[in-house]
Amino acid sequence: MGRLAAIVGVIGTALAGAIAYGFVSCCQADNPLTASPSTKPLESSPAGARPTIADAAADASEQSEAADADRFSSKIRDIVGNVDLTADEKSDRLWKIFENHAREPEIARYLLDSLQFIKPANKKRVIERVETALHQGTHDDGVKRALINLLSAQFEHDASIAAAAETQLPDNPLVLASLRKAANSNDHATAHQAVLQYSRLGEVQDSLTQLDTARSNGTINASEYVREIGFHLPLIKDPAQQQQLLDLMEDSGLPGQELTELVATTAQLPHALSSLAPASLHTMRRILADNPPAFAVDLLDIDVLALARYNRWASASSAITHALSGEPIPDLLATLVMLPDADPRALIAVAASPMSKPVMQVLTERGLVNDALQRLDRFESAPGNTAVASGIVADIRAKLTKRSLRQSP
Template sequence: MKAYISAKEVYVMGRLATIVSVIGTAFASAMAYGFVSAGLGDNPQTAPPSAKPLAFSPAGAKPTLTDTAAFASGPSEPAAPNRFTRRIRDILGSVDLTADEKSDQLWKILESHAREPAIARYLLDSMQFIKPTNKERVIERVEAALHHGAQDDGVKRALINLLSAQFEHDASIAAAAETQLSGNPLVLASLRKAANSNDHATAHQAVLQYSRLGEVQDSLTRLDTARSNGTINASEYVREIGFHLPLIKDPAQQQQLLDRMEDSGLPGQELAELLATTAQLPHALSSLSSASLHTIRRVLADNPPAFAVDLLDLDVLALARYNRWASASSAIANALSGEPIPDLLATLVMLPDADPRALMAVAASPMSEPVMQVLTERGLVNDALQRLDRFESAPGNTAVASGIVADIRAKLTRRSARQSP
């Protein structure tokens, strides 16, 4: 069995943990209470490749110059969106085509629409769901396209993502051995080449994708270089280090990386949010040293998420942000002291200076029932209800806010009644 996981796997699982936290808490709560927040999409500049591609078949022919000539050609005919997307789906879903044939057909369509950025990105993103056995052909196409004029930055990033998606994962072997699987050295070499490009969009995306695929120590070195020459910014640098941190076995190096993160110049709350994500990555609590956990706990404690000054500002993302911070803080404290997480969360939301929205955030999370049980056992139901009164009685309160408070109030009251003799 594989003793540890690759940087890519940690990144993907970390992203999934974050998505579950935001969607499972904020969005589910929003749906329950009748409101949602717009604009919850991945940044196209930093979004990772799609999930593990589908099965693939034998390789196709060698590429020719005509494969990439259209990338440098003049304007192409606009595509009819509905017919176009159906055609892509038909190719992807065909059982009569090998993966290499699907790749060839999609690339041929791309040649005709390379000057239409939205369509080109859609095609390139679609190609991530297949993995031809002839990786060299894909790599040559991507490199030629980058060199010969995919002018739109989004298309360049999509090309890098397609390149990264060719990396083959095998959970049955060690991460170091994964880099030597057939075709993977070609992918990593091409990403290293792209990371040294003079084109910012190309180098930027290649550095990030290499970080999520390559050997950890080499990735850290490249991140340092990219940060120093301006290819990536401080926030990206800190985030990538955070995803590598649980893979570092040496406690001294863990602390060194945490020091770099603290010295990055990021605002305290942004640093705390990134470290909260790190703390909730798979195996983070078991792989990080006690000293590292204490450092992360201190940063989180010194930088709690802030709610809007206006008590009536009930932002779904703010609730999710608080819940992520509180979950990470309590998980670390649990790892260090063994105190139950529901007890720790109940203490956090009932601190004298805690915003009533902190209670609302946790009460709308998957930890709702255990935390309410603790509040009941501690005899704090009335105190909790008084905090909700502060929010509910604020002038100009909305029906939505009142509905949320009423729901939490009912849960607390019912639980308290069941506990009464």
């Protein structure tokens, strides 16, 4: 069961990741939004570095010096976790350390990421500090992105009020105005991150206009543009505008497989299917049907990412059809994986997903267990199959057989 459990875990994680959008800084310029907060140890200090720099940095006149990695990160944690300090005092202390380490990208990003978790009362001061740092224009691109992330983190969220009202909370207009200003920066890294961060803060119509401009001038690429449109799509109430956005997604020039991934992600956003018009759902289902995920030509290839990709596609397709017709999702998934021309790995993908039990139950009720086992035979008996692949198939076979026996009279 270990192999199958591992696959279930990976597929489940991939599904969760498909609807999650991270916004912490990253050292890779081509993927600033998907990295997790910096938790890896900082690089070793050069010879002669003073290990007490975190203490000395409290004095604004202190020169920047590299700190011992462990002591440095420990000092940051001590400041953040100090219950005797107010949020503003924590913010002030960390910012002073940042000023002394602003030219050391990894340390600077670490500090800025830490600052995102502090919510000072004086957000205006944070905004002013970020703007001043950005206008210096000499930071590493990753630091610029982290500064934008810190700026966005000052936006106050309140789930009890509408998004339109949320944008009018005391400091939120300042945050939005500062992000709009940054989005028009001549610096690509700053403008790029500001456009994407602004897109997530509730100003839907304004964001769509900004995204169009950013796509036209090359600030964001086609994939980012379509992803952001997909994020906004369920927030649009007008069916005609929903369809217009779907048309833009289709006309973006993205390869079919990538477009399908983004549409599947949109379908799995919270409340997406209940907020989209039937015509929009039909369009999304057609896009998914026109671009099914492909497995490797080599039948021996069990790629966990390919299994997760198929599962996202199948889950999104089934969820959309369920929203339109009311047909149970397990029934729809069972039909998909048992189509005459379906790759046997489709069955493996779903059988190793969180929907495994209800789908296997449907297969049993339909009398399709033997057919399913034969599909696994085709895969398991392929010459040269690996022990891992055979083990995964064996796990699924055992589950199907056990369920079939329980259903026997």
